[in-house]
Amino acid sequence: MSAEPVLRVRNLHAYIGTPRGVVRAVQDVSLDVDRAQALGVVGESGSGKSMMARAIMGRLPARAECSGEVLFKGRDLLSMPRKQRAEIWGKQVAMVFQDPGRSLNPVVRVERQLTEGMRRLLGVGRSEARGRAVGLLREVGVPDPERRLRNYPHELSGGMRQRVMIAIALACEPELLIADEPTTALDVTIQRQILDLLRRVQRDRGMSLVLISHDLAVVAGRTDRVAVMYAGRLAEAGSTRLVFDTPRHRYTHALLEATPTLEHERNTPLRLIPGSLPDPVNPPEGCRFTARCAHADDECRDPGPSMAAVAADHHVACVRPVTGPEGVDLNGR
Numbered sequence: 190m191s192a193e194p195v196l197r198v199r200n201l202h203a204y205i206g207t208p209r210g211v212v213r214a215v216q217d218v219s220l221d222v223d224r225a226q227a228l229g230v231v232g233e234s235g236s237g238k239s240m241m242a243r244a245i246m247g248r249l250p251a252r253a254e255c256s257g258e259v260l261f262k263g264r265d266l267l268s269m270p271r272k273q274r275a276e277i278w279g280k281q282v283a284m285v286f287q288d289p290g291r292s293l294n295p296v297v298r299v300e301r302q303l304t305e306g307m308r309r310l311l312g313v314g315r316s317e318a319r320g321r322a323v324g325l326l327r328e329v330g331v332p333d334p335e336r337r338l339r340n341y342p343h344e345l346s347g348g349m350r351q352r353v354m355i356a357i358a359l360a361c362e363p364e365l366l367i368a369d370e371p372t373t374a375l376d377v378t379i380q381r382q383i384l385d386l387l388r389r390v391q392r393d394r395g396m397s398l399v400l401i402s403h404d405l406a407v408v409a410g411r412t413d414r415v416a417v418m419y420a421g422r423l424a425e426a427g428s429t430r431l432v433f434d435t436p437r438h439r440y441t442h443a444l445l446e447a448t449p450t451l452e453h454e455r456n457t458p459l460r461l462i463p464g465s466l467p468d469p470v471n472p473p474e475g476c477r478f479t480a481r482c483a484h485a486d487d488e489c490r491d492p493g494p495s496m497a498a499v500a501a502d503h504h505v506a507c508v509r510p511v512t513g514p515e516g517v518d519l520n521g522r
């Protein structure tokens with residue numbers, strides 16, 4: 190296995206012009222996605238997870254500006270000629286979106302949606318593409334795949350549609366799959382099945398996966414490493430076990446406490462994080478969590494702080510980090 194990460198994001202910024210001013214959606218984010226590994230990206234709604242994914246995939250809104258580096262196997266997608274990067278997106282890097290209802294074409298049968306990419310990008314012939322499509326549907330757990338190929342999206346359940354979306358994303362055998370809240374529209378049991386499917390496919394194929402969710406329980410047990418975002422910046426990153434067992438950033442800690450456990454559901458009310466995200470047009474200069482953090486002092490309001498190592502494969506951007514083991518067991522959620 191090569192040591193070079195499949196994706197290396199360096200100092201990524203994504204700013205969006207709005208009538209109210211410039212939204213700093215992503216600010217100075219650097220992270221790696223290793224080969225054949227799964228990285229979870231977590232944070233509250235509005236923390237910049239989707240914009241980061243969209244910047245990586247070249248799908249930012251029209252009025253957005255992006256800077257930094259997005260190195261896929263060492264080559265910067267942001268500075269690459271348009272034609273070359275269009276080939277990488279879709280073929281070597283694929284994405285699964287939140288809502289399969291909106292991503293699938295309602296008037297095109299499953300077969301064409303599944304085979305289109307492999308015929309166009311891989312030059313696979315019609316009958317071979319059909320055979321591969323059947324295999325893909327089987328891989329993602331769609332029963333009776335031959336019959337499903339003839340279906341239109343509305344003839345499938347929400348869970349089946351999302352499985353088809355995953356099959357489409359896998360069709361060109363990507364090396365990296367980015368899944369942005371892939372189960373939001375589904376009920377809890379189906380959510381788990383789809384999330385477990387993503388992890389299984391990632392492992393079976395030796396593919397890399399970025400799994401984006403506002404819910405820490407979703408990435409616990411399904412990722413090798415995790416990056417916690419807050420208000421456009423990285424708060425903490427490292428091995429999933431280390432970050433969840435010994436969270437160092439006050440935000441990660443608060444987020445863990447606000448994640449329901451079976452225990453919590455039965456007994457105690459959840460401890461929600463008081464306050465809300467700072468204004469993305471005028472974020473504070475220092476740590477962006479300052480206004481909601483019980484441990485903040487003047488030093489936290491100074492510009493920065495930047496990510497610093499607290500252990501091997503564990504980095505945190507916090508002046509007053511949590512000390513001692515204060516993790517929350519998310520197993521079984």
Ligand SMILES: Nc1ncnc2c1ncn2[C@@H]1O[C@H](COP(=O)(O)OP(=O)(O)OP(=O)(O)O)[C@@H](O)[C@H]1O
Pocket residue numbers: 205206207212213214232233234235236237238239240241250370403469
């Ligand atoms: N099209 C847009 N135009 C302007 N600002 C936007 C746009 N989309 C998102 N934003 C802003 O960018 C910031 C980051 O949003 P983003 O959608 O990346 O967050 P997120 O963590 O993915 O949240 P969610 O889980 O709700 O999608 C937020 O302040 C959001 O309001």
